[in-house]
Amino acid sequence: MVLHHRRFRLEPRLAWILGELRESPHARELTDRTTRLAETQDSPTGQDLGEALGAHRFLLDRAADGLDLTAAGYLRPAVVRAVADHLPLMQDWRFAVERESHTQPVLHFRESVQRAGLLRKQKGKLLLTSAGKRARSDPAFLWGHLADRLVTSRRQFDDVAGILVLLHLATDGDVDTRQIADLLQALGWRRGDGSPVDRMDVQWIYNDLWAALGNVGAPVSGRGLLARHPSPEALALIRDALLEEAPWEDPADGVAQAAPSLSLRFVPNED
Structure with a gap:
């Protein structure tokens, strides 16, 4: 190796x-x-990347034309059931899947996608943001965006x-x-x-x-x-x-390049 x-x-x-x-x-x-x-x-990368982000991509796809929300601002039951079918965290759910307010994994996931700046609420609908529109068709962008927004x-x-x-x-x-x-x-x-x-x-x-x-x-x-x-x-x-x-910098010539080694070296951010 x-x-x-x-x-x-x-x-x-x-x-x-x-x-x-x-x-x-x-x-x-x-x-x-x-x-x-x-x-x-x-x-x-590739297909593996798309599959890893399957839950996020499904919700973005469903929201492409806007999702009507309930008067209280929740997803409607039919959408809750559809999203639940694509969430890994729903695999151990043993309760009814109807209202979003009672289906915590779906509620918390949808809220996390909003916090990431991919979805927004407006006039009773859940809509894609500009970032959400790009992320819907670009898994690599979606991955980078989620990494940037975790904190x-x-x-x-x-x-x-x-x-x-x-x-x-x-x-x-x-x-x-x-x-x-x-x-x-x-x-x-x-x-x-x-x-x-x-x-x-x-x-x-x-x-x-x-x-x-x-x-x-x-x-x-x-x-x-x-x-x-x-x-x-x-x-x-x-x-x-x-x-x-x-990049790794060769001290002999100052050129950034890959070089074989057994070590890991950390470089503090200059910010």
Whole structure:
């Protein structure tokens, strides 16, 4: 097997987290997780890419001409049933599939696609945004867009907590919300009343991220509402969200090129 020297540019908030916590007892673990994330399989291509994003593409297709919403702003039952048939997270659902408000996996998935900026509500309809129109016919664009939108570009509580959730999910398949709450406190965050960050403050962010990631790729055995096992494709999406491969530079001539090596080297983002 031939291995190549690969350099990765860190997502700016991830670089900031590692820098701020470099003296923390958790510093080595965070660095190890980042290294393991870099070793995740590459993102899918071709037909595999389209299949990995099947749930997202189906909803975008259904919304191409606009979807009429109920008076309360939910998807209509017929659409809920159709979307449910394409969601990996519905495989363990044992309840009736009628109202969107009572079918949590569909509701949370639709909301995640809206948060990603692919759908919008207007005058009682669910419509594609400009990005949604392009993503509908371009799986590679859809993949990159989802990776960019898993967390926003701000250094706010939700965004930094999301980075830590993604790092845990991609490297253990499990998320220690209590440990993440402790890390956020070490980074200086407190609740509005001054009390410590609690694991439930992290859990809500984890739930939102899982609504998107849990529906990427084929169903994984045991994956469901509580047993959260990301697919290989979901892991690749996390990797693309947090790490960007950078060219390798030959110190002899300064030319960026691929070269055989056994190591991984990380390059902090200049932002």
